[in-house]
Amino acid sequence: MSNAVSSSSSSFVPVEIQDAIQIIDEHKQFNKQILDYISSRSRQPGDYRIISVFGSQSTGKSTLLNHLFSTNFDVMDEVNRQQTTKGIWMAVSPGVSNSLPANAHVPPENILVMDVEGTDGRERGEDQDFERKAALFALSTSEVLIVNMWESQVGLYQGANMGLLKTVFEVNLSLFGKAKLQNNDHKVLLLFVIRDHLGVTPMESLAATITQDLLRIWEGLNKPVDVAHLAFDDFFDLAFHTLSHKVLQNEKFLDDVRSLGNKFLDTSSESFLFKPNYHHDIPIEGWTMYAENCWDQIDHNKDLDLPTQQILVAKFKCDEVAAQCFEEFAKVSHELKNIAVTATQSTEPIDYKDTGLGFQDMKQSVLEDYDLGASKYNKSVYQQKRASLAEKIDSTLQDVFAIYAKHLVTTSLKAVSAGLSRKTRSGTFVEAMEKLKQSSAHDFSQSLALISLDGALDTRPFEKEYLAELEQLVSKQQIVELNSILSKALKKLNNGLSTCFVEELANPSELTWDHILEKFQALSKSALSKYETEEGDYDFRLGTLPSMNKRALKTFDFKSWELLDDLIHKYISKDNLLNILKDRFDDKFRYDENGVPRLYQNTKELEGSFSESKTHALKAFPILTVARLSDGTEVIPKYDVRDKKLKRQYETVREEKEAEEEDEDEWDSEDDENQRAFAELLSESEKAEVMAKFKREMDAKFVETKRSIMQHVTQIPYYIYIVILVLGWNEFMAILRNPFFFTLLIMLAGATYVMYSMNLLGPASIVVQRMANEALGLAKEKLREFVVDDHMQHGHNMKKMTTNDIELDNLSEEST
Structure with missing residues (x-):
């Protein structure tokens, strides 16, 4: 590594000056800057592959990685032959050596290469703890584990690191055994790279020897009972590759390295090494955390459950x-x-x-x-x-x-x-x-x-709320429709009963209330007859419950009796009763049995007719003041229609719950002191008042009729007409000789004849007599007013004069 800290250094340095990063030093400390290094060195964001190299010290592991993955790990000083790599190092591969066509050497994913400290080094001596932990770490975090060994080590136990591999296999069972029982297909590829291959022994023979040794080691493992049935190839895949001698056959060595690189790049080749089930399914952002947790578990000799760590x-x-x-x-x-x-x-x-x-x-x-x-x-x-x-x-x-x-x-x-x-x-x-x-x-x-x-x-709460509100709306509309049906039925009942009352009150009799009650019952039954079922129940065709239908019937029953009570008091009030009595009296008093107006000739006839007419009129009084049937029993309603509580209860058809709540709240009852029986149509005071008015008005009619008879009886003597004829002969003849008066006389005579032929002279004379009486009465009234007013004015003047005299007397006394 030029211008960089060597692999043998044991201190962590800033990532920006490193070609490789030491992820675990020789003191077993984990470097937390791995992700920063990977991010700074990766060519492009995306997936990654992790490869580790494992083998004895001074077998050229770092050299292999540098040639194969173009890394820059430190290599051994061949003069001193001392330990080069301490701990575990990682580098991002800038490219894989290969012999594929141009530009194919660039891997599709980032390849991270870990260089693990060699085993069996003199620096650590018999301390194999780090070797075991490093191998275990490499196995738990890598997809491909390269086992670097010389051809001469094949078939050896310690030289080929078989003892260490046995330990790794045992730990591997603890790592992945439980996952395998759950059909986990994760595996690790063991890539054996055989160095300094002379070609005398074919690679297939070397591979067979290594495979036999591995299977023998696997069979000799102390396996837990629950995973004892699992085979070697359930956990590992094997691959082999030979390299020529680096010094003696350098060109051949480089060709072999490029051939190995092809296996990491050529996805179309059957020997392609990166299988999907080798990947740990952890992105690079999580791999560093996963690696740190694995090392912590391994370093503290805790049971390591890799699937759990991945999770x-x-x-x-x-x-x-x-x-x-x-x-x-x-x-x-x-x-x-x-x-x-x-x-x-x-x-x-x-x-x-x-x-x-x-x-x-x-x-x-x-x-x-x-x-x-x-x-x-x-x-x-x-x-x-x-x-x-x-x-x-x-x-x-x-x-x-x-x-x-x-x-x-x-x-x-x-x-x-x-x-x-x-x-x-x-x-x-x-x-x-x-x-x-x-x-x-x-x-x-x-x-x-x-x-x-x-x-x-x-959505369930809102669907439930909506359906409940919808049912409530429909229920309310059912009640509206039900009340509408009852209103129409009551209107029909009202019309029928009104007609019945008019007919019965026109001529009251002992059977009047029998007829009214029969009519009421018949109309009540027929009003809702079209809703009656064959079973005798009622269905209003609204989808209402039977309980609601029964409540509607009760409401109709109550409203029917209430309507009957209202009609009774509408048609039989004090004024109406008085008019009925007067009409009955007039029908009997003024008209005969044939309906012809009566003309009374004498007072005896008048008095007899008056008594008979009054008796006829008053015969209806007990009938119309008490609702009593012909058998003597009073009409008793099915409900107390004047009870306030019942009025509220049966005002309209309502929900049963609503009605019950109102019943609980509105518990006050009608004051019984002012109530009277349903059959009692008028109170005693009202009866007395009606009787007094009737008697007073009938007596006035009697007096008036008697006065007209007296005036008719007091006639002018017949001889007076002879005297008038004799004395007025000249005037009579003057009228006959005058065309105007003669024509007027002819018209009067013709009119008189017509009335006589139509039998109207009697009524006409009565009308003329009444007109004369009215005119006479009016004249008397005016005269009386004049006389009374003049007398009152005279009295007022006298009173004023007296007052003035008194005032003068007072003044005189004061002056004295």
């Missing part, structure tokens, strides 16, 4: 790469959450497909970055850590996903609500609701799947 390194490095990738992702995810909040608060619709693709691109980008840095490590660890990273990404995106999912739940339910409120539906309500539920659930699930990263994000 530990892979875990550490994969965790490191994953942490870096996730840190970058976390920065972006915060902004993504802000975008989600803004998007869900906007009125613009969200494109869930683009949003989902954005999630996938972001996740894939992070995983690709992870793959770039971690895919070279142990595959199972790499995949495990990749899955963990994916879970962390999913967990972070779950928060963003939740924002979109909640918004999707809200908007989807609004759309369903709008669909439920539409009146234009095809088919039955159940069919329309089922179709709407299926389509909305499908659209919701499809949109949710678009942003769920192909199911990686948990």
